[in-house]
Amino acid sequence: MANRMRIAMAAVGLLLFGLALGAYAQTPAFHDIRPGYGVTAIGWLSDYHPPLRGTPGDSRVYILDSGVPGGTLYVQGGTHGNEIAGVMAATILVERAIPTVGRIIVVPHGNNANVDYNDGYRSGVPSYVTIEVQGGVPRSFRYGSRRTNPAYEAEPDPDIYVSPDGGVHEGNEIRNLNRVHPGKPDGTLTEQIAYAIRQLLIEENVDVAIDLHEAGVNSRLANTLVAHERALEAAVYAVLDLSAQGLHFNLEPSRQEYRGLSHREWGDHTKALAFLTETANPGQTDEYTAPDVVNDPKNPLHDRVGRQLAAVRAIVDAAVLLGAPPVSYEGVPTYADLVRDGLGPWLNAPTAQP
Amino acid sequence: MRNAGTVLLLSTLLVGVLAAAPAMAALEAPALITSAGQSPGALMVRVLADQAGVANVYDATAGLDQLAGAKSLIIVVGASMKGLGAAGIDVDQEFARIESLLVEATSRGIPVVAMHVEGAPRRGSTSDDLSVLVLEYADHAIVRADGNEDGFFTRLAEEHDVTLQLVERTAEAGAVLKTLYGN
Incomplete structure (x- = not known):
């Protein structure tokens, strides 16, 4: 008994x-994100698509409202969790940006369902990166994967994936957020994340939307700005502005055949001017057997984050110059600031030692 | 405030490039700006020409009709297979279009400026073949220096007696245009 x-x-x-x-x-x-004074509200992607609530696909949405009428800028990192410069650039915006005109909406982890998964896409990459901030305190940030953790999807990958607007991709791309836009309200988890983002862009009346990415060091996409055709002229101005700062960015127009990608579908399905940035990540480079995604001598993380933030600034300035509703902010480090200081001083540190 | 800073930076670059530019007869506007290869470089040059005060007509796929009112021809080299596809042009058609413009411009005494402003990432066999074609007819060439690390444009310029100016940054090409057009 x-x-x-x-x-x-x-x-x-x-x-x-x-x-x-x-x-x-x-x-x-x-995630270890410590919002600064600029953040006026914190929400969730599920606020724009309630079925996401309580799922691994839900993600924090940070709203920075100046209180001064103007436009709305949307910045997204972490579409691909291994493209860490985008995540860190978005994190710095949350922690440092003080909007002075209009609003900024930041989602540092666009696909939060890829952060705990190593898809084996590249070997020798870490699960976390650690940055030492003021006072020598380490802060850790997840280094995720390109695709959603398959454990979070109800069905196995198909042989071929066709995106909602007809893009034909390999089957495992059904878990790649940047192949499933504009998403489906009743689709897979990844498609529902894309749908929530589309709803956010529409409901928040976003004027300029930027998706932050990285590519392999030797990829033709490294240090590239991709723009929807409605955003192409602003992209030209932005690339020239960056060039004047000594930062070379290639310009790639979005094409009709890029169905399912953010710069294509955000531009087609919302009023936002849609852009996608790419920096050069050693962690995504086939030729590197033991990449150091933080301290690589040629492409250190602080340099890549500086490029991302410079691109965001140049895009906003160009869009406003060409007639988009004004958005302005301060407090964010320039490329030169990050080259001089590294990332640590620009990430918020604990306010008191234990 | 930051826009003012950008303008100041561009102005500083302009002064620097002006100081370094060799003396030469000014070209006349309006310029017809077209692409050889359908990359976005031609659109960048249109923006730079506007900023430099060079009156221009921009048409990435311009034909002989667009050359009628032009007093100079700016051809921006940069091959993009996707760009060609989007424009509905194949490589052979692009070469034929550019060659017809060059031949016609030369026969009318219209000076030709060759530009390659997208640097090393926009080098490649098709771009290089287009550069060979355009520099054969060009009077001036403006090239971003990282696209000339192997001396490709230097050799072409020497071979065809073309005035070559290298710029470190794409944005500096506007200052060279300003000088060429005497603005």
């Missing part, structure tokens, strides 16, 4: 543990 009781209790314990594990697995990942 006692044995039966022990077995029953063990079974109940296992059941409860399993349920707890299941609930934990369905909780969106939280």
